[in-house]
Amino acid sequence: MKPPCIEVKDFSKAFGEFMAVDSLSFDVFPGEIFGFLGRNGAGKTTTIRTLLRIYEPDQGSLLLRSKPFHEGRAGEVGYLPEERGLYTRAKIWDTIIYLGRLRSVPLPLLKERAKELLNRFELWDLRNQKIQNLSSGMQQKVQIISSLIHNPPILILDEPFRGLDPINRQMVFELLKERKAAGVSILFSSHQILEVEDLCDRVIFIAEGKSRAYGTIDEVKRDFEPRIISLTFDGTLPDLPDGCTIYDQGNRVEIRYPEELEPQEILEQMVKSKVRIHRFEITRPSLHSIFLDLCA
Numbered sequence: 001m002k003p004p005c006i007e008v009k010d011f012s013k014a015f016g017e018f019m020a021v022d023s024l025s026f027d028v029f030p031g032e033i034f035g036f037l038g039r040n041g042a043g044k045t046t047t048i049r050t051l052l053r054i055y056e057p058d059q060g061s062l063l064l065r066s067k068p069f070h071e072g073r074a075g076e077v078g079y080l081p082e083e084r085g086l087y088t089r090a091k092i093w094d095t096i097i098y099l100g101r102l103r104s105v106p107l108p109l110l111k112e113r114a115k116e117l118l119n120r121f122e123l124w125d126l127r128n129q130k131i132q133n134l135s136s137g138m139q140q141k142v143q144i145i146s147s148l149i150h151n152p153p154i155l156i157l158d159e160p161f162r163g164l165d166p167i168n169r170q171m172v173f174e175l176l177k178e179r180k181a182a183g184v185s186i187l188f189s190s191h192q193i194l195e196v197e198d199l200c201d202r203v204i205f206i207a208e209g210k211s212r213a214y215g216t217i218d219e220v221k222r223d224f225e226p227r228i229i230s231l232t233f234d235g236t237l238p239d240l241p242d243g244c245t246i247y248d249q250g251n252r253v254e255i256r257y258p259e260e261l262e263p264q265e266i267l268e269q270m271v272k273s274k275v276r277i278h279r280f281e282i283t284r285p286s287l288h289s290i291f292l293d294l295c296a
Contacts, residue, residue, distance in 0.1 A: 001029065002029060002030050003029075003066060004027035004028055004029050004030075004185075005028055005029065005030055005064065005065055005153065005154050005185035006026075006027065006028035006034075006051065006063070006064060006154065006156075006185055006187055007027050007061065007062070007063040007066070008024055008025055008026050008027070008047065008051070008060070008061075008062050009025045009060055009061045009062075010023050010024075010025055010059060010060040010061065011023070011024045011025070011047065011050065011057055011059065011060035011061070011062055012024070012057070012058050012059040012060055012209075013043075013046055013047075013050055013055060013057055013058050013059075013209075014058055019209055020043050020046040020209050021043040021046050021047055021050075021206075021209040022043075022208070022209040022210050023059075023060070023210070024043070024047060024060075024206065024209065024210070024211055025060075025211070026204045026211070026214060028185045028186075028187050029185065030153075030183045030184070030185050031180055031181070031182075031183045031184070031185070032180070032185060032186070032201045032202065033176060033177075033180050033186045033188070033199055033200050033201050034185075034186065034187050034188070034200060034201065034202050034203070034204075035188065035189075035190065035196040035199070035200035035202070035203035035204070036048075036187055036188065036189040036190075036203075036204060036206075037189070037190070037193070037196060037203055037204065037205045037206070037287075037291060037295070038189075038205060038206040038207055038295050039207065039295045042206045042207055042208065042209065042295065043206055043208075043209040044158070044189045044206065045082060045158060045189070046209075047062075048079075048156055048158055048187075048189065050062055051064065051069060051156065052069055052077065052079060052156070053068065053069050053070060064076065064077060064154060065153070065154070074102070074103055075103040075104055075105075075150055075152065076152055076153055076154060077152050077154045077155075077156060078147035078148055078150065078152040078154070078155045078156070078157075079147060079156050079157075080143055080144060080147040080155075080156070080157040080158055080160055081143075081158055082158040082159045082162070082189075084139060084143065085143070086131050086139060086142060086143060086146075087131065088130070088131045088132035089130055089131075089132060090130065090131060091127070091128050091129065091130055091131070092118070092123060092126060092127045092128070092129055092131060092134075092142055093114065093118075093127040093128060095131060095142065095146065096114045096117075096118075096142070096145055096146055096149055097110060097111070097114060099146045099149065100113070100114065100146075100149040100150055103149070103150035103152075104150075105149065105150050110149065113149055113151070114145070114149060117145045117148060117149065118145065120171065120175070121141045121144070121145060121168070121171060123138065123141060123142070123145075126138070135163075136163040137163045137164050137165060137168060139163070140160075140162055140163045140164055141164070141168065144157075144160060144172060144175075148175070148179075152184070153183070153184055153185065154184065154185045154186075154187075155176075155179065155184055155185070155186045155187070155188070156187050156188070157186065157187070157188035157189070158188070158189045159189060159190055159191070160172055160188055160190065161190060161192050161195060169192075169195065173195070173198075173199060176188075176199065177199075193286075193287045193288045193291050194287075194288065196287060197217060197286070197287045200217065201216065201217075202214075202215060202216050202217075203215070203216075203217065203220060203287070205220070205290070205291065205294045205295060206295075207294055207295045212294040212295070213290065213294060217287065220287070220290060221284045221285060221287075221290070222284075224285060224290050224293070224294075227256065227257050227258070227259065227261075227263075227282070228254055228255070228256055228257075228282065228283050228284060228285050228289075229254070229255040229257065229263055229266060229280065229281065229282055229283070230252060230253075230254055230279070230280075230281045230282075230283045231252060231253050231254075231255060231277065231279065231280055231281075232252040232277075232278040232279040233252075233253075233270070233275050233276060233277050233278060234275070234276040234278070235273075235274065235275040235276050236273075236275070237253070237270070237273075237275060238269055238270060238272070238273035238275070240255065240257075240266060240269070241257075241261055241265065241266070241269075242258075243257065243258035243260075243261065244256065244257050244258070244261070244266070247286075247288070247289045247292060249286070249288060252279075254285065254286065254289050256285075256289075263282055267280060
C-alpha cells in the first residue's frame with residue numbers, strides 16, 4: 001500500500017480554555033475519498049486549517065505527502081473553504097485564471113483547463129459575468145473549479161455541496177470519482193450524510209474534537225450495529241415498547257429495539273394498530289442514525 005497523502009497523528013488544538021480538537025488521528029491514502037463528519041463546532045474546520053498551517057498545532061503531527069505544509073507547496077493542494085473566498089467584483093474567467101497562475105500553471109494549459117471545467121459546470125457562456133451577479137450555487141461551482149484548476153494530488157473540500165442542486169451535486173460526484181480514479185487523495189467535510197455514504201471509502205466521525213468512529217462504511221456500521229428495523233408504512237405508528245428509538249427518514253423510519261425484545265412483537269403491535277406496512281426489514285443502521293447517535 002502506498003503511504004498516506006494526509007496524516008494526522010495525536011493532533012490537539014485549543015483556543016484559550018476551549019479545546020477545539022483533542023488527540024485526533026487519521027490518514028487519507030492516494031485514490032481515496034475520505035469523509036470528515038461532525039456537527040458544526042466539532043473541530044473539522046480547525047483540523048483542516050491546521051493541516052494548511054493557517055493555524056499552528058498545539059500538539060501532534062499534521063503532514064501532507066509526508067511533510068508539513070507551507071506556502072511554497074500550494075500547488076500540491078486544492079482547498080475549498082467553507083466560507084466564500086471569491087473576489088465578487090471580478091469576472092469568472094479572470095478569477096479562475098488569476099488563481100491558477102498563483103499555483104504556477106502555465107497560461108496555455110491553464111486556459112485549456114479553465115474552458116474544459118467551465119463547460120463541464122455549464123458556466124462557459126457566463127465566463128465574463130461578475131461573480132457578485134451569480135447565484136450562490138453558481139458561486140460555489142466557481143470555487144470548486146478554482147480548487148481543481150491546477151490538478152492537485154490532494155483535494156481538501158469543506159462542505160463542497162453547499163448551495164448545489166441535485167444535478168450540480170451529481171456533477172461534483174462524477175468529478176470527484178474521476179479524481180479518485182486518477183489517484184488523488186480527497187478529504188471532504190459534509191453534512192450530507194447520504195451523499196457521504198454513497199461516495200466515501202472511509203470516514204471519521206468527530207464530536208467535541210474527539211474521534212467517535214473511524215474506518216470503512218461497513219466497519220463503522222458493524223462496530224455500531226444495534227438491532228434495527230427498517231420500516232416503510234402508511235398510517236400512524238403506535239406507541240412502541242420501552243427501549244425502542246425511532247429515527248424518522250422521510251418516507252421510512254428506523255426503529256432500534258433492545259436486545260430483550262423480539263422484532264415479531266413490534267410487528268404484531270403494528271398490525272393490531274392497523275398500520276399499513278410496505279416493508280419490514282431487520283437491517284444495519286444508516287450513517288445518518290449513527291451520526292445522530294455519535295454527534296448529537
